[in-house]
Structures are given as structure tokens and as C-alpha cells.
Amino acid sequence: MTDATVFERYCTEIVEQNRLFRETLKPGQLDAPVPACPGWTLRDLTIHLGSDHLRAAQLVRTRADTFVRPDTVPGYGGPAELAEAAATDTYAELLGEWLSACARQVSDELRLAGEDSPVWTLTGEDRAFFWARRRTLETLVHRADAAQATGGKFEASPELAADGMDEFLELTSSGAALRWWPAMRTLAERDGDSLHLHATDTSQSDAAEWLIRIGKEGFGWTRAHEKATTAVRGPVADLLLVLTRRLPPTDERVEVLGDRELLDFWLERVGF
Structure with a gap:
């Protein structure tokens, strides 16, 4: 397209x-x-x-x-x-x-x-x-x-919600985000840790998964299926709501695996 x-x-x-x-x-x-x-x-x-x-x-x-x-x-x-x-x-x-x-x-x-x-x-x-x-x-x-x-x-359609996930990560991983939001710079405290977000309501051929790697200067991300420090699974619209702090990760609509403290740490610092 x-x-x-x-x-x-x-x-x-x-x-x-x-x-x-x-x-x-x-x-x-x-x-x-x-x-x-x-x-x-x-x-x-x-x-x-x-x-x-x-x-x-x-x-x-x-x-x-x-x-x-x-x-x-x-x-x-x-x-x-x-x-x-x-x-x-x-x-x-x-x-x-x-x-x-x-x-x-x-x-x-x-x-x-x-x-x-x-x-x-x-x-x-x-x-x-x-x-x-x-x-x-x-x-x-x-x-x-x-x-x-x-x-x-x-x-929301899975396609549009997944696009919302992509855009959110693009905006918050940008150099501009590090300049605008000082809290983003403290991500370095978890340098080397990672988050995996896995949508459960998309087909195998159109799988929506994100891997976020935290570094010394913010974070990088890609669409990928890999093991991570923390994994979050759920319908893609609900993942978008968790990522944008509209849905608590304790909600039964999503499942958190691994280090829950890392997810809390991330959500406290990443957003706009």
C-alpha cells in the first residue's frame, strides 16, 4: 500500500x-x-x-x-x-x-x-x-x-490499534521525546531490560508483536517475537490502552508475565 x-x-x-x-x-x-x-x-x-x-x-x-x-x-x-x-x-x-x-x-x-x-x-x-x-x-x-x-x-479495529501502538513508540523513542520529557532519560536505570507486547486477537499472518529494548539513551523497538524481561499479552486495543496509561496492567483483559516492576517502571516514565 x-x-x-x-x-x-x-x-x-x-x-x-x-x-x-x-x-x-x-x-x-x-x-x-x-x-x-x-x-x-x-x-x-x-x-x-x-x-x-x-x-x-x-x-x-x-x-x-x-x-x-x-x-x-x-x-x-x-x-x-x-x-x-x-x-x-x-x-x-x-x-x-x-x-x-x-x-x-x-x-x-x-x-x-x-x-x-x-x-x-x-x-x-x-x-x-x-x-x-x-x-x-x-x-x-x-x-x-x-x-x-x-x-x-x-x-477499535486491530489494524488501527496496532498503528496506534507503532505511532506511540515512534514518538516516545524519538530524540525529541528525550528533550521534552526528562523522565524518559531515567530509563537508563533499566539499561538492557526489554518488554514484549503480544496481541492475542490478530491472525498468525498479521501478527502484532513489539519488542522494546531499553538502553542508556531511551529505548529502541521493533516488530518482533522474542523473549523479554517482561511480556504483556492481550487484545491489541487493550495493549494500546495499557501503553497509553488508559488501562491498568492489573486488568483481567491483559496478562503480564515476568518482571512486573519493569512494566510499572516503564509506564511511569514513558508517555505524553
Whole structure:
């Protein structure tokens, strides 16, 4: 599959994942706390998600070559009319419509730009393809946050969840991550140890397994089946939730083998 084909799928998936997120926005639930985002309500999470779509859209539209501050993005934080409607019965519907419009905007800007258009990114990849993937997969994880907040069920295709695993590891193993998050530099305390993440719901021909090797400077990873200091097994969507600290590794949906302390050590330090 070519980059262009994958890029188009991301542009479509941005809209679809936000449609699924929007289904959680029910009257009376917007003040529900989001466990994975302490201090945030479902309303806050929705505004964060839509606002970051708008920032990515501006980055792509202007072909920005540096970070764009939120206060320079039109509509960031939600439009004034949305705030004015906060106490009305139609607020949930209006919030959902705004989120959908934000998702369509970034999807449209990405399509107009094309996957190879130069634009600033978090990792130095510096092309629009990065933002198509980032907006898709950030929405995927925040869908899980919204489901936890409302008591709903989170489901994701194994293919998309595995892509979320890949992207998370790419971002957190980058040199930028070591600069941004000091806790990442303390991974060296477990230099030489390793983690094996094994999805149990993919076919043998499409096996999803990851081997993470901790070193003196962060970590490296590959898709591989090898013995490790610690192994974590479970459905790939649940592995993604463990990796992004949305599901405790003590949950019965996953199985931890070997040195559990290493997994706890890792989860305390790796993330964004």
C-alpha cells in the first residue's frame, strides 16, 4: 500500500473517528470526569480535541515551519457562541457539530496539501502525512477516554490499534521525546531490560508483536517475537490502552508475565 493510499485513509478516518467520539456527547454527561485526564471533564476533552484539529489545520494550511501557539489559531478553545450556549439543552448537539466541523477542516486541509507538503511536526518528519496520522490516532485514544468517562464501550479495529501502538513508540523513542520529557532519560536505570507486547486477537499472518529494548539513551523497538524481561499479552486495543496509561496492567483483559516492576517502571516514565 502506497503512502498516498494510507494518507487518504487517514483523511477519511479522521472524520469517522470523530463521528464515533461525537456519539458519546449526550446531555447530562458533559460534566463527567475523564479518568485519564485529571481535572478534565468530557466537555474539556472535546474542546481540546477539536482545538488541536484546528491547530493542525492551520499548520498544514500555512505550511508552518515552526510550532504554532494556540492563541494564534482562530477558533481555538471553541467559538464564542459555543460558550454562550453552555447552559442550554442544545449544548451537547452544538458541541458535537463544532467537533465534526473541526475534523472536516483538518481533513480537507490535508487533502488539499497532499501527504508530502512541508510542514512542522513534533519529530522532524516535517510533512503533512504526519498530521493525518496524528489526528486520526489521537482521536482514537481520546475515544477511549470518552468511553471511560461515560461508562461506554471502546472498540477499535486491530489494524488501527496496532498503528496506534507503532505511532506511540515512534514518538516516545524519538530524540525529541528525550528533550521534552526528562523522565524518559531515567530509563537508563533499566539499561538492557526489554518488554514484549503480544496481541492475542490478530491472525498468525498479521501478527502484532513489539519488542522494546531499553538502553542508556531511551529505548529502541521493533516488530518482533522474542523473549523479554517482561511480556504483556492481550487484545491489541487493550495493549494500546495499557501503553497509553488508559488501562491498568492489573486488568483481567491483559496478562503480564515476568518482571512486573519493569512494566510499572516503564509506564511511569514513558508517555505524553
